[in-house]
Amino acid sequence: MSDLSPPLAVEASGLVKHFTSGKRTTKAVDGVDLAIPEGSVFGLLGPNGAGKTTIVRMLATLLAPDAGTARVLGHDVVREADAVRTAVGLTGQYASVDEDLTGVENLLMLARLFGFRGAAARRRVDGLLEAFGLTDAGGRQVKTYSGGMRRRIDLAASLVLAPRVLFLDEPTTGLDPRSRNQVWDIVRVLVEDGATVLLTTQYLEEADQLADQIAVIDHGTVIAQGTSSELKRSVGQGAVHLRVARPTDRARAAEITERLLGEVTLASDPHALSARVPDDGGAAVARLLPALHEAGVEVPEMSLGQPSLDEVFLALTGRPAEEDEPRDGTGGTGGSDDGAAGTDAGRRRATTTGTEEVAR
Amino acid sequence: MSTQTTDETQPSVARLREAIALPERPPRPSALSMTLTFGWRALLKIKHVPEQLFDVLVSPVIFTLMFTYLFGGALAGSTQAYIQFLLPGILVQTIVIVTVYTGYTLNTDITKGVFDRFRSLPLWRPAPIVGALLGDTVRYSIASVMCIGLGLILGFRPDGGVVGVVLGVLLLLVFAFSLSWIFTILGLLLRTPNAVMGVSMMVLMPLTFASNIFVDPSTMPSGLQRFVEINPVSHLVTAVRGLMAGQADAGEITWVLVASVVLTAVFGPITMRLYRTRR
Known part of the structure; x- marks a missing residue:
């Protein structure tokens, strides 16, 4: 590492994870290298079932890699898992708050688990709720929250200990444009303040908007990597x-x-x-x-x-971004290429930018 | 999503920055403190989802009423005589069935993603499960109080007095805590909360019915009698019955305590191993 380049927040080499169900083995992640500098936003872009979630789960110590190594802020995710967990925040499909509890109770529980006590815990929680516009909803059970509020409480929950590295697994899937913009604003603030963000998304626009570097993932491997403009240039000027x-x-x-x-x-x-x-x-x-x-x-x-990232994906893989495995399934096991069920909604969302807002 | 409420306000950048900033990290709490926090969470669940408890209490109420008034006279000469025999057994059956909820709750946490949040935190690893089991002990206590309360209304007058009843309940709680480890394993292995419920009931129904809860086994066919004799539920019922009747049976109490230690020693570590390695 030269003196000029910033230190790496996340570095992975040769990450592999295979899932076996019955006689079939799915190569969910099949040799992925990553190098994410501190203070940047890195986007893992790919269709459902590409292996994005599995990569995040390995980096967040939830899943042990079958091969390869990964370090987060210099700590090995397998051997120094606790050090990684202390530095990392995780939000996504697979790391959620408890719907039966209220927003306050959820955050208070996390604050106490991190060692905040009594009034200090309560102050920390109230500050976060206020900043996320959830003060009024704090006393309600999370299951009564709207989609946008739900995502904000999830984000707040992963920020209780001000993590230096944040993993966001599909942070805006299923959100309306307004709530999605709020999540994007939050991510930008975090990064301005020096956090490193790794986000997975199947929305091309999201990677374009937020990420400094994008890795395009398909069938468990990185098929292209670069800035949004570099990726676009790779398929011509536009x-x-x-x-x-x-x-x-x-x-x-x-x-x-x-x-x-x-x-x-x-x-x-x-x-x-x-x-x-x-x-x-x-x-x-x-x-x-x-x-x-x-x-x-x-x-x-x-x-x-410039060409859209949709065109980039088409150029790289020979098929549109969303016509692949229908679900990321359990930990990105994905499975067979069995049709494009449910992809219409995904495509509509991917191509809708501000128009829905006008309609609302 | 279409309902706009006042709390859907845009988070302001300045406030956000201020709220997230953390001048110094608090010291890592002790294992005990973490466990108690998870126990607190389990209590909150009882507060927010009390239905769970009532679901489980319906069947013992029905069984108690039905067996006492329908069969009590025939089985023990009078309903009054029968309820002295039946109630400690019904109490055991109730609590043993409530332990299933430990596995059910754990599995719900897994399917909802709460479990992964906990696993991604720098915690003393057993804290989420041990804390949940401690919280569940409170659930078992509430169920016990309600069950005994119903018995007292129906004429249950234990000779062991308050001390005997309390000791009986404590012994039952110790056993229930240990038995829960089996259900945590099912909770970690099975795919859905309802599957946990189904499989657990399939195991517990024969264990609670083919026991000495409802009738004295001496009238049963000899094969069934032998099963009832080795059925751990029977030992537990005899021990609890003895304590509540003021005739503590040291042998049975020891048997139950040893069984509790063995259950915890065997199934606790298996649970923790599954917890660490799951997916």
């Missing part, structure tokens, strides 16, 4: 989308665009066409609009976009 005013002009527009950029795709909408931007295509894109203007083609709409 695309230019044009909309001509008169459908009769489209053929001419296509001819000009093809001359400058290369292959053009004609959409089913008779006004629209698009073209991939080649790696050195910046200047050509700049010349496109004047050229169209000179040719008398009226272009009311033109947009230049």
Whole structure:
């Protein structure tokens, strides 16, 4: 490790976890290396059943790896499990608060388990509840909470001891956009204050929004890693989308665009066409609009976009991100590629950004 | 999710920062303190989900009423005479069945993800389970008080007096704590809380009925008599009955205490091993 690079909060090498049920062995995690610098957000992106949850469970000491090693803040997750547990907070599908107890009781229990006593425990709990907007709900049983409140109490529960490393397993799955934004804000504050966050998500937008580094996971292995922009660049610069005013002009527009950029795709909408931007295509894109203007083609709409992470996933795996195993199942055992049940909802959520909010 | 309440306010960044900041970490609490915290949690569960207790008390109430008034006269000459015999047995049956809830609760914690939260914390490992068992002992005590209360109303007049009854209940609590370890194992092994319930009842029903709880085994066929003699529930019932009737049977009491130690020594470590390695 050179002096310039920050120390690593999480480092894993060759992590393997296989699950056997009956005669079938599922390679839930099959040789994963990770290096997450302190103070950064690292996103594990992948479809259901890719092995994300299993990786987190191993790093959080809940599951012993079959092979490989992992260290969190320098502590081995198997041999120094207690030191890891002291430094780590965990929130997700598999680490939850008790629904029968109230919000206050849940946090108070954790505060006491961490050694806060009497009034100090109560102060810690009240501060967290207030910060998470749960003061009024604190006396109610958690099972009466809405989805967003529930996720916030889960997050608050993992912050009682101000962990330096936080594992968030699908922190926004099933949340409405507003609650999801709240969770994102909380994550950003934590990271600004120096915490390291490892989050798993199947939502491409979430990794894009939060993560400094993204590892794309598929069938238990890392198939690509980099910043969001690096991943996008790996499938090309992006695309230019044009909309001509008169459908009769489209053929001419296509001819000009093809001359400058290369292959053009004609959409089913008779006004629209698009073209991939080649790696050195910046200047050509700049010349496109004047050229169209000179040719008398009226272009009311033109947009230049980086490829979405959806396209990245498609380029990397040859299939869309969500058409894989239907469930992460028990600890990411996943199983067979048996269809795309339940993926529609996932895709809708992945592609919905702010629009739902308007609808509400 | 669509209902917007006042507490759905956006957390403010400044407040968040202040709330999370922790100038110094508190010292790690003792194993005892952690265990008691989990015991406190079990008590909170009784407070919030009292139905669990009442579910379990319905059947002993029905059994007590039914056996006393329907069969009491025929079995023991009078209902009054029969309830002196039956009540300690019903008490044992009730508590033994309530122990199943230990496994049920543990399994619920696993399926809901609460269990993984505990496992991810820097704790003295047995604390969550030992604490839950201690909390459950309070549950057993409440069930005992209610069962004996019903008996007193129906004419149960133990010759052992208050001391005898209390000692009988204490012996029962010791055994129940030890027996719970079997159900923690089922709770860790089976997939759903209802499966834990089903399997446990399948084991407990024959154990409680093929015993000396309801009738003197001397009228049973010889094969069944032999089973009743080796049935641990019978030993427990004889010991509790003796204490409550003021005729303590040292041999049976010793048998129960030894059985309790053996149960804990065998099934406690198995539970902890399963707890550590589960998935």
